Amino acid sequence: MNKQSKINSTISNDVPCPFCGILCDDLVIENKNNSLKVLENGCAKAISSFEIEPSEVSAKLKGKNVSLDEAISSACKILKKSHTPLIAGLGTDVSGMRSVMELADKSGAILDHMHGNGLIRNTLVLQDLGWMMTTMSEIKNRSELVIFAGTDACNYPRFYERVIWNENAMFKKKNDDREIVYIGDNLNSKSGINPNGKRPTVLNCKTEQIGEIISSLHALVSGAVLDVKEVAGIKIKTLQTLAEKMKSTKYGVIVWAPGELNVPHADLIIQNFCETVKYLTRFTRFAGFALGGNDGGMTANSVCAWQSGYPLRVNFNKGYPDYDAHRYSTQNVLKNKEVDSLLWINSFNSDINSPRASIPTIVMGKPETKLNFKPDVFIPVSTPGIDHSGQIIRTDSVVSLPLKKIRQSPYSSVHSVIKQVIERM
Amino acid sequence: MYTKLTNGKVYDPVHGINGEYRDIYIRDGYITRKPSSNVKIDQTYDMQGKIIMAGAIDLHTHIGGGKVNIARMMLPEDHKADLVNKTELTRSGCGYAAPSTLTAGYRYAEMGYTACFEPAMLPANARQAHMEMADTPMVDKGAYAMIGSDDFFLRMLASKKDQAAISDYVGWIINATQALGIKVVNPGGISAFKFNQRQLDLDEQNQHYGISPREILVALMRAVTELGIPHPLHVHGCNLGVPGNVETTLETIRAAEGMRMHITHIQFHSYGTEGDKQFSSGAAEIAEAVNKNPNISIDVGQILFGQTVTASGDSMRQYAGHWHAHPKKWVVMDIECDAGCGVVPFKYRDKNFVNALQWAIGLELFLLVDDPWRIFLTTDHPNGAPFTSYPHLIRLLMDKSFRNDMLSTINKEAAAASTLSSIDREYSLYEIAIMTRAAPARSLGLKNRGHLGSGAVADITVYTDKKNKEKMFSKPDYVFKNGELIVRNGKIVKVVQGATHTLRPEFDMGIEKSLNLYFDKYQTMSLGNFKIDDDEIIEHGNGKIIVQPCM
Numbered sequence: 001m002n003k004q005s006k007i008n009s010t011i012s013n014d015v016p017c018p019f020c021g022i023l024c025d026d027l028v029i030e031n032k033n034n035s036l037k038v039l040e041n042g043c044a045k046a047i048s049s050f051e052i053e054p055s056e057v058s059a060k061l062k063g064k065n066v067s068l069d070e071a072i073s074s075a076c077k078i079l080k081k082s083h084t085p086l087i088a089g090l091g092t093d094v095s096g097m098r099s100v101m102e103l104a105d106k107s108g109a110i111l112d113h114m115h116g117n118g119l120i121r122n123t124l125v126l127q128d129l130g131w132m133m134t135t136m137s138e139i140k141n142r143s144e145l146v147i148f149a150g151t152d153a154c155n156y157p158r159f160y161e162r163v164i165w166n167e168n169a170m171f172k173k174k175n176d177d178r179e180i181v182y183i184g185d186n187l188n189s190k191s192g193i194n195p196n197g198k199r200p201t202v203l204n205c206k207t208e209q210i211g212e213i214i215s216s217l218h219a220l221v222s223g224a225v226l227d228v229k230e231v232a233g234i235k236i237k238t239l240q241t242l243a244e245k246m247k248s249t250k251y252g253v254i255v256w257a258p259g260e261l262n263v264p265h266a267d268l269i270i271q272n273f274c275e276t277v278k279y280l281t282r283f284t285r286f287a288g289f290a291l292g293g294n295d296g297g298m299t300a301n302s303v304c305a306w307q308s309g310y311p312l313r314v315n316f317n318k319g320y321p322d323y324d325a326h327r328y329s330t331q332n333v334l335k336n337k338e339v340d341s342l343l344w345i346n347s348f349n350s351d352i353n354s355p356r357a358s359i360p361t362i363v364m365g366k367p368e369t370k371l372n373f374k375p376d377v378f379i380p381v382s383t384p385g386i387d388h389s390g391q392i393i394r395t396d397s398v399v400s401l402p403l404k405k406i407r408q409s410p411y412s413s414v415h416s417v418i419k420q421v422i423e424r425m
Numbered sequence: 426m427y428t429k430l431t432n433g434k435v436y437d438p439v440h441g442i443n444g445e446y447r448d449i450y451i452r453d454g455y456i457t458r459k460p461s462s463n464v465k466i467d468q469t470y471d472m473q474g475k476i477i478m479a480g481a482i483d484l485h486t487h488i489g490g491g492k493v494n495i496a497r498m499m500l501p502e503d504h505k506a507d508l509v510n511k512t513e514l515t516r517s518g519c520g521y522a523a524p525s526t527l528t529a530g531y532r533y534a535e536m537g538y539t540a541c542f543e544p545a546m547l548p549a550n551a552r553q554a555h556m557e558m559a560d561t562p563m564v565d566k567g568a569y570a571m572i573g574s575d576d577f578f579l580r581m582l583a584s585k586k587d588q589a590a591i592s593d594y595v596g597w598i599i600n601a602t603q604a605l606g607i608k609v610v611n612p613g614g615i616s617a618f619k620f621n622q623r624q625l626d627l628d629e630q631n632q633h634y635g636i637s638p639r640e641i642l643v644a645l646m647r648a649v650t651e652l653g654i655p656h657p658l659h660v661h662g663c664n665l666g667v668p669g670n671v672e673t674t675l676e677t678i679r680a681a682e683g684m685r686m687h688i689t690h691i692q693f694h695s696y697g698t699e700g701d702k703q704f705s706s707g708a709a710e711i712a713e714a715v716n717k718n719p720n721i722s723i724d725v726g727q728i729l730f731g732q733t734v735t736a737s738g739d740s741m742r743q744y745a746g747h748w749h750a751h752p753k754k755w756v757v758m759d760i761e762c763d764a765g766c767g768v769v770p771f772k773y774r775d776k777n778f779v780n781a782l783q784w785a786i787g788l789e790l791f792l793l794v795d796d797p798w799r800i801f802l803t804t805d806h807p808n809g810a811p812f813t814s815y816p817h818l819i820r821l822l823m824d825k826s827f828r829n830d831m832l833s834t835i836n837k838e839a840a841a842a843s844t845l846s847s848i849d850r851e852y853s854l855y856e857i858a859i860m861t862r863a864a865p866a867r868s869l870g871l872k873n874r875g876h877l878g879s880g881a882v883a884d885i886t887v888y889t890d891k892k893n894k895e896k897m898f899s900k901p902d903y904v905f906k907n908g909e910l911i912v913r914n915g916k917i918v919k920v921v922q923g924a925t926h927t928l929r930p931e932f933d934m935g936i937e938k939s940l941n942l943y944f945d946k947y948q949t950m951s952l953g954n955f956k957i958d959d960d961e962i963i964e965h966g967n968g969k970i971i972v973q974p975c976m
Contacts, residue, residue, distance in 0.1 A: 014951040025954045094556060095964075105516050126499050130754035130768075132744075135549075136949040137761040141576075142619065168946040170576060170762065171633075250621065281744070285621045287759055302494055306526045306557045309519035311498040320508040320517045321525075323501050391552060391961065398491050398760055400552040401954055402961060 008033055012406045017042075018093070018385040019049040019348060021293030021395035022136065022156045034408055036386070043157035049349065050386060054409065057367045063374035072417065075343070075377045076424045078360045082341035084317045085109040088330045089354065090300040091346035093390035093403060096414035097296070097303040100345070103418050106425060108317040110339055111304060112330045114352050115297040116312055118259025120325040122290055123301075123311045124267040131274040134253060134287035135396040139163045141170040145179040145249040149273060150210050151257035152187035156291055160191045179245060183210055201242065205232040207261060211269040214254075217243050218276040246280060257291040293395035295348045296384075302393050330355065347381045347414050364414055382411040390415075426467045427452050427460060428908065433472030433887065436858040437479065439867075439876035443855045449477065451883040454907040458879045472887055475902060478858045479875050480539025480884030482865040485659075485689055485724050486806040488529050488566070489543045489557030491550045492736040492766040495756050496523035496807070500734060500770060502752070514920055522733040522770075522807040526560040530923075532813055534563035535915050537886035537901040540874060540923070543568040544608055544659060544689065545738045548575065548955075549761035551602035555962055558925065563911060565884075565971075567605035567869075567926035569659050570598050571738050573641050574615035576762040577943055583634045588647050589933070595648035596932030597940065601956040603927045605869065605973065606656035608689075609645055610738040611663055612638035615765040618741035625741065627663050627676050638663050639680050646684040652930040653975035655870020657685035657722065662694050665742040669698040671707025678714045678721055687868065690726025690805040692787040704779055706786045706843055712793030715800070722868060723794070726805035727787035727818055730775040735808045736768045743767020762947060773810070781839035785832070789843065791822055792850045797859040798867070816898035819861075822852040823894045854890075870973050871926065883908035922968040930975045 009032045016025035028040035029050060038047045059071035066074075079085055087104055090097065090113040104111050113119060125131060139146065140163040153159045164178060172178075180192035180200035185207045192200035205213055209232035216231045220243035229236055246252055254273045261269055273288055280286035292298070305311045310323035326332070333339045334357050343362045344354030350369040354361060360376045363369065367380040384390040387409030393400040428451040435447040450457050450466075460466075487493050497504075500523055507520035509528050518528035533541055541561070546554040546568035558566040572578055572595070581591055595607060613636055614625040620633045627638050646658045662677050664670040674694040678686070688694070691711060699705035715721050732751070737743050740757050744767060747755040751772040758766050773780040787809070794800045802819070806812035821828050832840050840846070852860075866875020873881045887903040900915030911919045937952065944952040959970055 014953050016954060023950075025950050098560070102516070105511055123498065126495075126754075126756065127501060128754060130499060130750075130756045132757045134759045135761045137549075137763070137947065138619070138759045140949060141762055141947055142759075162949060170947050251619070281757075285619060285759075301498075302553070303556075305494050305498045306489075307560055308517070309497050309504045309523070309525040309528070310501060316511075316517060319510040321504075321519060322508075323504075389960075389964075391556065393553065397494070398547075398550050398553075398758070399950060400550075400556070401950065402552070402958070 011039070012404060015406060016385060016401040016403055017046045018392050018403055019045050020156050021291060021298060022159055022162070023392065023394045023399070023401050024158050024162065025401050029406055031406055036407055045157060052368065054411070055367045057380050059380065060378040062376060068379065068412065071377050071379050072420050073424065075362045075379065076421050078341050078362060078376060079107050079343070079421065080425055082107065082360070084339045085341040085343055086112070086330065086333055086339035087343045087345070088112045089114045089344040089346045091295040091348045092414040093296060093384035093392050094299055094303060095390055096345070096347065096384070096418070097300050098307070099415045099418035099422065101303060101307045103422055104316045106422060108319070110313070110315045110317065110328050110333055112313045112328060113297050113300045114295060114346065115259050115292065116329055118292050119297055119301055119312055121258040121261060121267045121270055122292070123325055125270045125274055129271060129275065132277050132281055132287050133396070134289050135398050136163050138287070139253055139289060140166050142251045143178060143253045145181070145245055145252040147181040147183065147252070147254045148187065148192070149214065149254055149256045150184045150207055150269070151255065151260045151291060152182060152189065152191065153255065153257070153291055154188050154191065155257065159291070165195055181242060183213055203234050203238065205234060208263045211272045213239070214269070214272040214276055217246065218272065218279055221247050221276070222279055246286070247284065249284060252280065252284070252286040253289050255289045255291060259292050289396070291395055293393070295346065295352065296392065298395055298397050299393045302397055345414055347383050364417060367411060379417055380411050381414050381417060382409040384413070387411065388413045427464060429466045429469045430472050430477060430885070430887070431469055433475045433477040434890070435477045435877060436854050437877040438855060438859045438863040440878050449877060449885070451905070451908040454883055456877055456879055456881045456883050470903065474889060476854065476888045476890050477877070478886050479862040479877055479881070480886050480904065480906065481537050481861045482540045482875055483533070483538055483803065483812065484542045484801055484865040484869060485544045485803045486541050486812055487543060487545065487736050487808070488541055488561055489526065489568070490546055490554035492738070492768050493523060494557065495768045496734045496736045497525065499754060499756060499768060503734065515917055520811070522811045526557050527562060530562040530564055531917055534904055534906070534912050535917060536813070536815065536899065537888070537904055538564060539884035539904070539906050540565035542566065542605065542869065545569070545571045545610060546602060546604060547571055547738065547760060547764040548598055548602050549763040552957055552961065555603060555925065555957060559962060559968065562920055562922055563906065565923035565926060569606035569608040569656070570602045570604035571608045571610055571764055572598055573609035573612045573645060574764055576616065577940070579613065579616055579631065579634045579636060582636050582640060582644060588644065588651070590936065591644050592648040592651040593932040593936040595645065596652045596930040597936050599652070599654070599928050599930055603925065603957050603962060603970070605926050605928055606654060606659055607645060607649055608659040608661065609641065610661040611665065611741055612641035614638065614663060614741045615738060618744065618765065619759050623741065623745065625663055627673050627680065642677070642680055646681065646686060650684060652932065654928060654930060655973065655976055656868055657687045659687050659689055661689050661739060665693050665739055666746060668696045668704045670694050671697050671710055674711060675714050678718055681718070681720055683720050685720050687722045689724050690803065690808065691723045692726045692728065692783065692790060692809070695786050695790060700842060702778055704782060706782060706789060708786045708789035708793060709844065712790055715794050716796070722799040722801070724801035724803040725787050725790050726803055726809045727791070728773050728780065728783045729804060729810035729814045729817065730773045730780070730784065731810065732770070732772045733807045733810055734768060734770040736766070737808065738764050738766050740765030740767045743769050775835045778836045778839050781836035782842060784835060785839060785843035785845045788821060788828065788845055789848065792848045797856040798864045800860060801865050802860050816895045819857060819898045820893065820895035823857065825849060825851050870976070924969045924971045925962055926971050926973055928975055929972050
């Protein structure tokens with residue numbers, strides 16, 4: 001046989017990208033000798049995530065190379081001995097999360113996602129007064145006025161291309177007549193400039209003040225007279241103009257990103273958005289849209305909800321699911337020593353890593369994961385949507401995408417590793 | 426390997442067996458004829474004093490999909506009083522109105538149900554609906570794809586595409602979403618709500634498309650017929666919950682023009698406007714129309730008193746109903762140019778005139794419709810009540826004195842406004858076996874389920890006959906799934922995974938050309954990724970796909 005390796009190249013179309021919550025699924029990716037290149041429709045995040053070459057690493061016990069089998073046995077021992085494990089990170093796909101749920105039930109664990117702080121801000125609003133929401137295709141085809149509140153959506157690089165300045169919209173004649181508004185702290189409003197150069201409306205304020213502005217808009221659309229000259233530094237006339245637009249639009253959307261509202265009681269700001277939307281719906285159509293769900297966040301939250309009844313964060317230690325969005329945060333249970341072992345899972349990236357805790361720690365991460373400590377067990381895992389097929393849920397928690405296997409990988413999936421742990425327990 | 430159930434009293438309406446003592450033989454998961462006398466029987470169950478029926482089938486229960494999961498997430502208070510511990514065999518979870526998938530599967534099996542069908546699978550959300558159903562153990566499942574307010578379909582109707590093309594689209598949807606039937610909810614109304622219309626009667630037009638619900642119903646009924654889909658078009662009609670909607674429902678029955686139509690949770694569509702409160706029972710008129718039109722089947726959507734949550738694709742009517750939310754929180758969504766949903770928690774109160782009359786209307790419908798083959802026992806779980814209240818509902822139907830006792834406790838004016846006290850009918854076990862087994866299986870085209878004849882899948886439920894039918898139906902002695910004993914004395918003894926039932930109607934794949942264009946221009950996922958592979962359902966190891974034949 002010819003020793004020179006033959007160039008083996010395959011091109012995959014319509015590849016779904018699991019690396020942010022809006023799940024673009026039109027990527028074209030070439031696999032040449034098991035190296036990937038994004039040929040079309042990749043944002044910077046997708047390109048760096050798909051094109052990273054997996055390092056060759058072995059499973060490790062306290063930094064020492066061991067076989068996968070030994071690592072799984074050690075993980076098993078830790079979890080068996082543990083009274084209350086914390087299973088956190090939860091960067092995985094649907095089947096990974098299904099096995100996490102089984103393991104949590106079996107081991108009496110507490111569950112939280114790496115983006116739990118953002119996730120629960122929305123959950124608290126849903127559980128308090130509810131909301132009216134919309135999804136990406138509706139925004140794309142229907143929206144006339146889009147208000148970005150506390151986010152510029154820049155963490156979701158193709159959001160504008162796909163649903164704001166999209167070429168085709170079913171219920172609009174032109175794609176450039178969408179009104180864009182930003183409310184927040186020095187948001188990047190460049191993407192909000194329409195194809196003809198029309199600039200968006202920008203209401204600059206501190207993140208803490210967004211709620212105040214939205215409440216004032218709520219008051220104005222309900223006909224109240226505000227006896228002030230300005231609110232949070234914004235002239236009342238500017239707010240009145242915006243309120244009129246909100247009332248007269250046929251389909252308006254308020255977009256927020258719960259994970260980016262890093263201020264105390266951000267859920268109350270989100271509730272302001274939602275209650276304003278509800279009020280506007282008395283006479284026109286308006287809806288909310290939340291950007292989030294990165295790194296399997298929406299998947300973890302949804303699977304947890306259908307299998308346990310509760311969204312994250314849940315504790316299985318009493319033999320039944322016990323839900324507490326605040327108490328069972330990774331930060332709290334580590335600080336309060338409510339857990340005596342940690343299993344950290346992130347199969348999507350090596351940027352968000354396990355906290356260093358003074359309890360036995362198992363890390364299931366990408367092979368290139370660099371930690372500032374040596375966990376008791378490290379198990380390299382494959383990446384959903386690159387190394388194995390799977391399913392993942394989009395930020396709107398309605399659409400889910402099938403993930404493809406587009407590369408051979410020597411590593412096991414989170415699902416397969418956890419299944420082995422469960423079998424040995 | 427043969428299993429024999431002996432000395433039991435068998436109710437098998439498909440074979441006209443009405444409480445006769447028969448032996449039942451099971452081999453390799455199927456019911457089989459009596460083997461020759463030299464064949465060894467491996468296991469015999471003495472069913473003396475027991476009632477044997479096929480496993481029960483619920484053809485309308487919201488067990489999986491986005492809106493159910495919203496209900497779960499929204500209502501921690503629903504679960505807190507009904508937590509379920511893990512056991513050696515079963516996983517932990519919780520109820521009550523919006524139970525976890527695992528708990529729902531266990532509870533259905535423990536009640537003697539062996540198959541459950543999700544009636545409102547949004548195509549855009551079908552993948553998740555299947556994931557949730559896959560995580561619902563014990564029972565077989567399947568789902569009806571919900572169309573009729575999706576823009577692709579409405580554009581077809583508006584541009585006067587011929588019926589063949591519409592049928593191709595419907596066939597494509599069934600295949601792509603792995604559905605077992607087609608449902609329509611507030612035909613065209615979910616779309617109309619997105620254009621800020623707040624009501625839509627049968628002959629009113631969706632203002633954007635200029636299409637009426639009647640046109641949508643006719644097009645979809647024809648498609649269902651042409652594709653040979655066994656289950657008739659599953660219709661959640663216009664004006665749900667609106668006083669006076671009895672007229673709309675009667676007109677909807679006429680709109681069927683003799684074609685087969687299943688009208689679901691008809692109780693919510695049987696309201697008149699008589700009396701001081703301008704809210705009255707239309708049950709008698711509806712029952713008369715159902716009795717006269719053999720092409721019509723219905724399920725009731727009985728309400729029972731207490732806290733529950735309403736989860737529906739009908740965003741228009743759920744928005745209108747949100748003022749009555751209890752507790753005061755609710756969700757309405759516009760979804761993917763495809764559909765919508767609304768989730769509104771609700772408490773039915775027995776001393777409230779409207780709620781009490783709703784209760785009576787449902788029972789009147791059950792008792793006034795003559796043919797149990799065309800009326801199915803549902804509470805539209807969880808919309809009228811959680812499915813766990815079925816045994817109570819069966820007692821209300823089978824026990825007149827119990828029913829009248831209950832009637833005497835509800836709102837007095839409502840009791841007086843209802844004809845319920847004057848109805849003597851009591852359902853027999855045979856009729857219960859029809860409406861909870863034989864009839865739903867027949868309606869769905871499940872030929873080897875819902876009966877106990879040779880060749881049937883051995884999904885079998887065994888009860889002890891008790892005077893108190895609620896007790897009897899709450900706790901079967903034995904439940905067999907595919908011939909395996911899975912429940913003993915109302916408790917799970919073996920965890921199994923049910924199959925997913927689907928159809929593969931034939932249609933012209935040429936429809937994908939226009940669908941591809943549409944997806945590329947307007948959707949936010951590609952056509953290829955929209956379709957659900959068999960592997961996605963099977964791979965997880967949670968069961969298999971059974972493709973039911975088309976007619």
